[in-house]
Amino acid sequence: MSTPPESKADYVYRVLLDEIRTARIPGGTALRAAAVAQRLGVSVTPVREALRRLENDRLIRYEAHHGATVVDLGDEALEEYYGVRAVLEGLGARLAAARLTPADLDxxxxLHESMAADLARGRLTRLGARSLDFHLRITDIGGPAxxxxxxxxxxxxxxxPAAASLWLDPVLAARQLEAHAAILHALAARDAATAERVMIEHVRQAGRHRRAH
Structure with a gap:
């Protein structure tokens, strides 16, 4: 069955979502529908639809006399965000310890060895996305439903934001890979408590670094 073509609204949403998530459009930036439409070569209608979707994602908000603005998170919101992540991903690691298959572990x-090779070769810009993949794979194994x-x-x-990614610092990146290795060791040993504990501390460390930047 063929995949339906992407609508213009889907295209605008995908582009803006990527630009916001990678902070190429930083928090606090005003998004003018007409300007976005001109830049992306579409009419204003799909841009407005995409902005509504981003508002539902809580990535933008509408302010009187300002229109759509990218949400700029403060320290309290970031602490909450990393706290939620620690709980979810820690639980994912705990459950994964009992559920992962030999193929999952391999x-x-x-992936971990590939990240270590990237670090050794100085390919730091690849590590953030691959770390995301590592974390989500574990959570998917632990809680697929x-x-x-x-x-x-x-x-x-x-x-x-790129400046807040600890994966761009080779010393910090090496420490993060050590945490990944410890998580893998716990998963291989079916040690659910240790897998959860290490994952939680790993995520909280990322949060401390993020708030510092």
Missing amino acids: SLRA YLGQQARAVRTSVPV
């Missing part, structure tokens, strides 16, 4: 190890979907929704709701 796949996670291959519900938890993985919720983890994705939380991740989508908060953009990560």
